[in-house]
Amino acid sequence: MANGVNSIDELAYVVAIGFDVGENSNLKISFQINMPSSAKEQSSGGESSESSSSVINTVECNSFDVGVSLLNSYLSKKVNMTHCKYLIFSEELASKGIGNYIYSLKNNVEVRPTCNILISKCSANYFLENSKSVIDEVAAKYFSLETSSEKNTSYTEAITLKDFFCDLSDSFGSPYAILGSVNGLDSNNVGGTNSSLDDKEYTAKESDTGTQKNIENLGLAVFKDDKLVGELSGLETITHLILSNRFQNATVNIPSPFNDSNYISLYIYSAKSRNSVQILNGTPYIKCNVNLEMKLLSSSQNANYMTDENKKLIEEYTNSYFLAHINNYLYKTSKEFQADVCKFGKYAVRHFLTLNSWNNYDWLNKYQDSFFKATVNSNLSSSYLLMETE
Amino acid sequence: MNSDKLNTIEATFLVIIVTLAHIILNLPNTILSSVGSSAIINVLYISFLTFMFFLIINKLFSPFPGKDILDISEYIGGKTLKIITNILYTLSLTFTCGILILDFSEMLKLIYFPDAVVPFMVGIFLLTAVIVNKIGFKNVVKVNTLIVFVVLITVVIIFIASFSNVDYQRIFPIMGKGVNETFISGILNIYAFSGLIYLYLIKPNLKNEKDYKKVGIASITLSSLYLLLSVASLLLLFPFLTTGTETLSIYMSTRAIKLGKFFERSDALFILVWIFAFLAYLSVIISYLTKINKKVWNVKHSSPIIYIIALMTLIASLIPTSSEQIRFIEDYIYKYLSLFVVFVYSFIILLIGYLKKTNYMAKRRNSRKSIINIKH
Structure with missing residues (x-):
């Protein structure tokens, strides 16, 4: 080996790093390291491809950089984090504050700012141990696919190290991260514990039941400064994305206006929120005007949802359903x-001329005194069914 | 010699390379931490002032066709002032160049070569610049023109690629750290246009002297535009920069760029382009210092001067012993040194030269008139 130059065989590629509260030290760090295909074949005797594509090494230490050094001394290879996709913090550690670790990670040249930040409801080590995909063998690929699922569901948002660090140092709003857990899966019930009809209940839940365990990213973990203070469920995350104008699409169940015991499914494909903030007597007054564009997915034998009257009824139900959830959020x-x-601070800052007056106002602490006015206008544009359209 | 003459684009890009080198390192960050969220207004303001400043310089240069600042120094103060001006230019340029190349080498070490010896890296840069200069001035200029063009494209790519992540509300509070910081003390950020130093030297090298005004206007406009793009992309992207957090700001924005799924780690490409940019910057500085020293000391061959200037730059790069010292030199010493050399000393020389020349011309006109009157 030439001085300072490592060949690819001398490097151990970390794909995910888990942070837990240590038993003997401040921190317990778990490194999920991808195994090269040759090493994997050796370990499985060249048999099937069902063997794990990664190994997990755990070290107890007082800081992240010391943890990396300890792992380097333990492994015969140099740890390389340029392909790391996930940074997982346990709920317990996040409640104590993760600011110092975020600053250390941001300063590490190898850790990419595009790494995803996830708060695990279980221990980070347990989360990593169960992060084997049912359909993807390569861990790094699996992790990148896992975050891309938010585009299809809007039940969470892909938060990167750069996003989290910016939010942490921002005066416009507070940081948040992906919420994840290990959930029990049965092949005949992939919904796991989220089997409620009303999707406001959907959230990342822990369960040991089920034959197969799988990681589940659902909802958001909310921080005040660098400490975890709560979580948002799937529907609250959809509301959050709508109000933040980062919503892409989602399928939502709302109570049927025609039958109290039924739900109808709506596919929301566009949502925009016009937000404004006024400062009234020193208190923030926040107005949100939400416009939803949606299509109907549900159909039943005797229902004709596309009459003007029924369409209007569905829109009214949708408006009041979302209004209630937006107010709740x-x-x-x-x-x-x-x-x-939601970073309403960026709308409030317009009322201030200098950074000094803005900092003196202390938006992040004033937000708790805010009062709100929300309105929702939905537009059911098509049945999205093969049989009937508008 | 006609082979050393520059066309408008070559001359414009010679001026721009200085601003670009500083933009790549820490210039936008320094502006952001000094004025906060009013950085965009501040850049527009100092760009306007620089533009006005150049129009005055252009006017002051008008009675001196084909002359540079050294010739004007000689005109007003003889050989002594010419030597003083030359020494001031040589020392300030070698010092700032040495510090800048050291800072860039430290950045490369931090990102890619953790075990590298920094003076060795600086030495490699200088060696390359010496070889380029030995080949000839015109080659330095042509290579610089090509590289500046590529670097300008990278700055535009950074701005466009970060477009989807920006928060336009970050321009608020509109007055940033205050009206005073934006318009009064913020005036000192005009040092960002220290590339104007070439406008005091470039006049004798232009193919067509009438293009001098064009070169000045084009270089200030392009420098302003790229400074504005860099400051805007950082201000709208990273909230922590306005609080004075020290970072490799432009490099950080390249790390946040994602060009689809295939090009995820494009920062390496930017670093490669910047290495060429710094080589061009170093070559241009050495070539101009060689040119003026050759002229002042009446030396026949360029090689000894090239070696001496390269050695002086290396020595300058060895002065700071820590990154705090580098930052202090860049943020304060370089700032005030540039302001003094470009905006005070050279301007005063030019102003005195102009007044002397116009007085002399007026006296000559008066004496001619009086002779004519006597004859009549």
């Missing part, structure tokens, strides 16, 4: 979490 984040994850 706004008051939950302001009164319960006291964390402006």
Whole structure:
């Protein structure tokens, strides 16, 4: 080996790093290291491809950089984090504060700012141990696919190290991260514990039941400064994305206006929120005007959802359903979490001329005193069914 | 010699390379931490002032066709002032160049070569610049023109690629750290245009002297535009820069760029382009210092001067012993040194020269008139 130059065989590629509270030290760090195909064949005797594509090494230490050094001394290879996709913090550690670790990670040239930040409801080590995909063998690929699922569901948002660090040092809002857990899966019930009809209940839950364990990213973990203060469920995350104008699409169940015991499914394909903030007597007054574009997915034998009257009824139900959830989200984040994850601060800052006056106002602490006015206008544009359209 | 003459684009890009080298390192970050969220207004303001400043310089240069600042120094203060001006230019340029190349080498070490010896890296840069200069001035200029063009494209790519992640509300509070910081003390950020130093030297090298005004306007406009793009992309992308956090700011924005799924780690490409940019910067500085020293000391061959200037740059790069010292030199010493040399000393020389020349011309006109009157 030439001085300072490592060949690919001398490097151990980390694909995910887990952070837990240590038993004897401050920190327990788990490194999920990808095994090269040759090494994998040796370990499995060249048999099937069902063997694990990665190994997990855990070290107890007082800081991240010391942890890396300890692992380097233990492994025969040099740890390389340029392909790391996930940084997982346990809920317990996140509640104590993760600011110092985020700053250390941001300063590490090898750790990419595009790494995803996830808060695990179980220990980070347990999360990594169960992060084997049912359909993908390569761990790094699996992790990148796992975060891309948010584009199809809107049940979570892919938060990167850069996003989290920026939010942490921002005066416009508070940081948040992906919420994840290990969930029991049965092949005949992939919904795991999220089997409620009302999707407001959907959240990352822990369960030991089921024949197969799988990681589940659902919802968001909310921080005040660098400490975890609460979590948002799947539907609250959809609301959050709508109000933040980062919503892509989602399928939502709302109570049927025609039958109390039924639900109808709506595919929301566009949502925009016009937000504004006024400062009234020193208190923030936040207005959100939400516009939803949607299509109907549900159909039943005797229902004709596309008459003008029924369409209007569905729109009214949707408006009141979302209005209730938006109000719930706004008051939950302001009164319960006291964390402006929606970053309304960026609308409030226009009322201030200098950074000094803005900093003196202390938006992040004033947000808890906010009062809100939300309106929702939905537009059911098509049945999205083969049989009938508008 | 006609082979050393520059066309408008070559001359414009010679001026721009200085601003670009500073933009790549820490210039936008320094502006952001000094004025906060009003950085965009500040850049527009100092660009306007620089533009006005150049129009005055252009006017002051008008009675001196084909002359540079050294010739004007000689005109007003004889050989002594010419030597003083030359020494001031040589020392300030070698010092700032040495510090800048050291800072860039430290950045490369941090990112890619953790075990490398920094003076060795600086030495390799200087060796390359010496070889390029030995080949000839015109080659330095042509290579610089090509590289500046590529670097300008990378700055535009960074701005466009970070477009989807920006928060436009980060321009608020509109007055940033205050009206005073933006418009009064913020005026000192005009040092960002220290590349103007070439406009005091470049006049005798232009193919067509009438293009001098064009070169000045084009170089200030392009420098302003790229400074604005860099400052805007950082301001709208990273909230922590306005609080004075020291970072490799432009490099950080390249790390946040994702060009589809295939090009995820494009920062290596930017670093490669920047290495060429710094080589061009170093070559241009050495070639101009060689040119003026050759002229002042009446030396026949360029080689000894090239070696001496390269050695002086290496020595300058060995002065700081820590990154804090580098940052201090860049943020304060370089700032005030550039302001003094470009905006105070050279301007005063030019102003005195102009007044002397116009007085002399007026006296000559008066004496001619009086002779004519006497004859009549």
